[in-house]
Amino acid sequence: MTTATSARTMRAAIFEGPGRLVLGERPVPAIAAPDEVLIAVEACGVCGTDVHILADPPGHPAKAGCVLGHELVGRIAEVGPEALDVAVGDRVVVAPNLNCGGCDACKRGLLAHCERFTTIGIFRDGGMASHVVAPAHACHRISDALPARVAALVEPLSCVYNGIEQARLVPGETAVVLGAGAIGLMFAALLRAGGASRVVVVEPGELRREIALRIGASAALDPRAEGFAEALEAALGTAVGADVVVDAVGSQLPAAIGHAAPRGRVLLFGMDARAHGEVPQVEITRRELVVFGTYIGDHTFPATIRLLESGVVDLTPLISHWVGLDELPATLEAVRGDSVVKAVVDLARAA
Template structure:
């Protein structure tokens, strides 16, 4: 049997690069993809941390933000073909449960998380259902195409709210998703856009993009600055950290909208509920990608935003640990692995 190199999560704090068998198609709806590029996600950092901030199934190959070329296909595959380049929604859904029928596949009761609970793409090959594979142009740099998954999640959050040209917005957290949201807001004609970030390297990086006023809330009075410049506070506040609901509610204007994006399972915040009531705020959660891959593919193919600017490193599979450490220190932004 043919082998390949893969990054296997063996248990708490243990990620091992080793030889494993090349996966095989076992169902007629599946495709075998040769991975071209797989981006390291913050979730990968949480999974491999000790203690872990996110739980994955031991003995699983990690990696869920990727693109590649279809090399084999099952007998029922008809949406994509051998030789196509595809990006993949790693959260496969059943299509039949109550949530899938309500058009909420991201809330599927039988969701299968590739690269977390099933073998993912920090490897030469990966097998997925054709249902979650989306064709993308071969003119696109694979490193950029690998960003389709986080972009589809960012788009899902933006699709839930009605941002209009001339509005003001704050994005809390300038990791890759925060910066993608900021880029999309900038592109949509937002008047005043603020990025809040406390990690020094990320503050500098965000400033370099030149799309928003970057504020370090530890050193500067974010609320005072935003209130002064907008007159009444921000129309929209996006918390991409998963823990800043109190600050978000504080920065939003009366009648404004707070979008809760990031996930931090440890975060517990005491909040004065009357703030939400009397300010008449709308608080909107958003989770994963919901039928937003086609839109993400179009944004990438049309080069509507400069995703290349977010890619700080491209590394081989053997350097995966170095990449994870760089992200954990808040240094790298998007690090791409080429297996």
């Protein structure tokens, strides 16, 4: 292990407080713990969480002064003396959500609910820079054949994979996905790959509806269009609703419940601390609905990597913007509109 890297500097995207992102110089980080590795970052995805962090008021907490970026792929440049099962030169993706392993939640296997939970790119420096330090156990090898812009999507796809597991989709069932941002599109792709007979995406943006069809949705509907209810019924092939409904926006609880079939499952994934959905409780009771939230994937990285490497799911159509770090502020502004579906930052340009 060496620490010579700390004498060098790198350009990084730094969160300085609500609404404040600065592109500034930082020392290249040095390995501080014996089980850590230094990663030369290839690419880092822009997440909706990043947008929420930078809102004013914030829709998601983060540590001021932190380098953002938790969807990253890179190559190991240095290893600590106790870093196991990794080597310099390994190409890896990083599971950014770190747990202590010793609290009650961790002992119960609820790693995402660790009492000392922290996240690379939110509460400690992340991947929107040329280098990042991470624990070796958080690193998962990934094929050199997978393009960096696609490999950077392992983290969000692993979260979606977790949601699909918890939804317990039965092949032949129907599904509705509310919202065709990157997460909604990933849900549509995995639901179809998992055997859903019909996957209907509900999205007002025309571009996103077009991508939904390319990625596997059987129909993509504009909820503002005249005759939407009839079109949804026709797309599902039934008037009773869908077996699985996903709110991939974070503010669509009433609509999600309205589109669910009796004994359907309503998966709430999109997350915004400012959203407060209200529904008549009797609707859930009378129709025997299961309403649940899913969060991050705490065990799904290996399966997600295998899925992408196999080519069963192709996320290339999602990636609308492949940008350099200097373009990140403008890209974040555009993300708030409809022109960006998924942006990935090319950190090799900043190395």
